[in-house]
Amino acid sequence: EDYVFKALRDMADGLSDPEYFEKVCFLQDPDRSNATCIDVANAYFLTGDIADTERLLREVRDPNAKDEEEFLDLSIACLFKQNKKSEAVRLAETLYGKYPKEFHLARLCQFVSAGRRATLLNEHEKYRAGDFFNRDFTDLLIAIEEFPRLKDYLGRHAKELAELPADAKAHFENRLTEAKQPELAKLFA
Numbered sequence: 001e002d003y004v005f006k007a008l009r010d011m012a013d014g015l016s017d018p019e020y021f022e023k024v025c026f027l028q029d030p031d032r033s034n035a036t037c038i039d040v041a042n043a044y045f046l047t048g049d050i051a052d053t054e055r056l057l058r059e060v061r062d063p064n065a066k067d068e069e070e071f072l073d074l075s076i077a078c079l080f081k082q083n084k085k086s087e088a089v090r091l092a093e094t095l096y097g098k099y100p101k102e103f104h105l106a107r108l109c110q111f112v113s114a115g116r117r118a119t120l121l122n123e124h125e126k127y128r129a130g131d132f133f134n135r136d137f138t139d140l141l142i143a144i145e146e147f148p149r150l151k152d153y154l155g156r157h158a159k160e161l162a163e164l165p166a167d168a169k170a171h172f173e174n175r176l177t178e179a180k181q182p183e184l185a186k187l188f189a
Contacts, residue, residue: 002028018043018052034060034067041074050081069099076107085111096120100128102140109144121149133160135168142175147184154187161187 008024021043029036041056053074063071072095079088089111096104105124109117121141129137141150154161161169169188176185 016047018047018049022056032059034063034071038067038070038074042070045074045077048081050078053078069095072098073104100124102136106140106143121146125153133157133164138172139175142172142179142181145179147179147181151184154184158187164188 018040022040025036025040026032037056037059041053041060044050044052044056057071057075057078060067060071072091076088076091076095079085079091089108092104092108092111096108102124105120109120112120125137138150138153141147141153164172173185173188176182176188
């Protein structure tokens with residue numbers, strides 16, 4: 001039975017048919033668990049249906065660590081789609097505070113002032129990126145085009161760069177070449 005539901009969910013997802021996806025999901029999960037509500041809400045969001053996305057998000061009951069991160073993330077995306085930037089930024093600050101991942105920081109940095117961005121990056125590097133070379137933090141700095149900061153960061157970790165595996169070096173060299181940063185790309189050559 002689970003295989004049938006999975007196949008139907010995959011088909012609905014592949015067809016970008018959130019209404020059908022919703023029906024199948026709630027047939028399989030009639031108790032409407034938070035995880036299922038969030039999955040269905042995401043299906044509606046991906047098709048641009050913010051009203052139904054919010055309808056499903058309102059069904060989420062007391063999101064906990066298991067589903068709170070995804071709930072907040074989707075809620076923020078809805079707020080941005082509705083041009084409610086200040087509410088979205090406030091909620092993005094909350095999300096990053098609870099789940100201080102580079103992915104969340106990257107999105108937050110796109111919408112805050114330059115001063116707040118610098119503070120967030122300084123604090124993340126100091127308290128969360130660790131004392132060793134952090135690949136995720138490096139990817140973040142490339143993604144948000146913080147190249148002067150990245151140059152300083154790589155300079156502080158020059159010894160560790162030499163010890164990176166070849167695939168990691170190639171990854172950063174390619175990303176920096178694509179970002180038109182040949183001087184930084186050479187550090188990984």
